[in-house]
Amino acid sequence: MERKFPFIENIPIENLKLDLLNPRLPKSKQGKDEKTVIEYLLLEAATEELMIAIGKNGFFAGExxxxxEDLTEENKYIVIEGNRRLTAVKLLLHPSLATVKKVSVQEISTNAHFHPKEVPCLIFKEKEEILKYLGFRHITGIKSWRLLEKARYLSEMKARDYSIISFQQSCVEIAKIIGSRSDYVKRLLIGYELYKLVEDEKFYQIDGLNDTRFYLNYFTDSLNKENIRKFLGVNIDSDNPLEGINKVNLKKIIYWWFEKNQGQSRVLGDSEGLKLLDAVIGNSDALNSFEKNGTTIYEAYEMTDDMDIQFENKIRDSLKAIEQADKISNKVKTFYIELYEDLKSIRKIALKINDFKDKIIQQGDDF
Known part of the structure; x- marks a missing residue:
């Protein structure tokens, strides 16, 4: 009687193969061989800790x-999900597979109480069935991947399942599958396309920058900033968002984010850094000073109109806070000791700001 997929079966470790195209692998490691995958997982994925846990407690059947099935080799199976766990078990059984951290791996294997020779597996008929499941589990579910891994997976899903519909509609459909928002999917897919352009340029030969050290969120968060989008030539509402890409400006931004000078990059890609950069890019004088005169992002930011807006907002916020304090002052039972000094300080600062304003106005009076 033919078994209905998917079904559970214990499979010998010798019959299980690592997935060489796993989306969690950096592109530079994909499609190589098991030796390359094992080396990467040992160096980057805390595989030794997992070896210790399995060696001490055995393989957790709940995972x-x-x-x-591997269609190229009889009785062999490709592990689509669980490559780190398979690697840990393989190394417990055969520590000689390690090409790095050899001493540590051998020691863990020697001291282990358990060396599983087979593990429970859920066997699917087709890889696509697993990928759809993983889409929710790893994009929005409890076992979230790194952002670059998520974006690579969604890009592969789009190419595989939604190539005949528009980009905008494919974002909507993918969002339904993974239980997310279409604008989030859109930013991930566009961000990944930008990343591929950078990768194709060998990361502009920036020292230490590669696919394992690139922060894709710099792109995805930047796509919420209008000035940065225009600077890059990205149209997020188009079915071909990168049609007008400005590769010169793309290179500039990557250098600003990732090239280190005395251990510091010119602009951080966090929310504060992107806010500063967006304001500077939106002001031609500030951008020119930042690009050509070597001013810091903070100095350039002070040249933007955004400082005027911030000044006004802070004054209005302060006024609102004082008004609120005034409204409840008649209900205060005991005024704090430093109140008088604080009020004097507020008055002093207000007069100082007003005097500075009058001075600026007088300087601009040509009469």
Whole structure:
């Protein structure tokens, strides 16, 4: 009687193969061989800690490996989900597979109480069935991947399942599948396309920058900033968002974000840094000073109109706070000791600001 997919079965470790195209692998490591994957997982994925846990407690049956039959080799299965766990077990059984951290791996294997020779697997008929499941589990579910891994997975999903519909509509459909918002999917997909342009340029030969050290959120968060989008030539509402891409400006931004000078980059890609950069890009004088005169992002930001807006907002916020304090002052039972000094300080600062304003106005009076 033919078994109905998916079904659970214990499979010998010798019959399980690592997925060489796993989206969690950096592109530079994909499609190589098991030796490359094992080396990467040892160096970057805390595999030794997992070896220790499995060696001490055994393989947790509740964490099934998700596999599909290898069509090129009889009785072999490719592990689509669970490659780190499979690597840990393989190294417990065969520590000689390690090409890095050899001493540590051998020691862990020697001291282990458990060396599983087979593990429980959930066998699927086709890889696509697993990928759809992983879409929710790893994009919006409890076992979230790094952003670059998410974006790479969604890009592969779009190419595989939604190539015949428009980009905008594909974002809507993918969002339904993974239980997310279409604007988030859109920013991930566009951000990944920008990343691929940078990767294709060998990361502009910036020292230390590669696919394992690139922060994709710099792109995805930047796509919420109008001035940065225009600077890059990205139209997020188009079915071809990168049609007008400005590769010269793309290179500039990557250098600003990632090239280190005395251990510091010119602009941080966090929310504060992107706010500063967006304001500077939106002001031609500030941008020119930042690009050509070597001013810091903070100095350039002070040249933007955004400082005027911030000044007004802070004054209005302060006024609102004082008005609120005034409204409840008649209900205060005991005024705090420093109140008088604080009020004097407020008056002093207000007069100082007003005097400075009058001075600026007088300087501009040509009469």
């Amino acid at each position: 099934l490996l998700l596999v599909t």
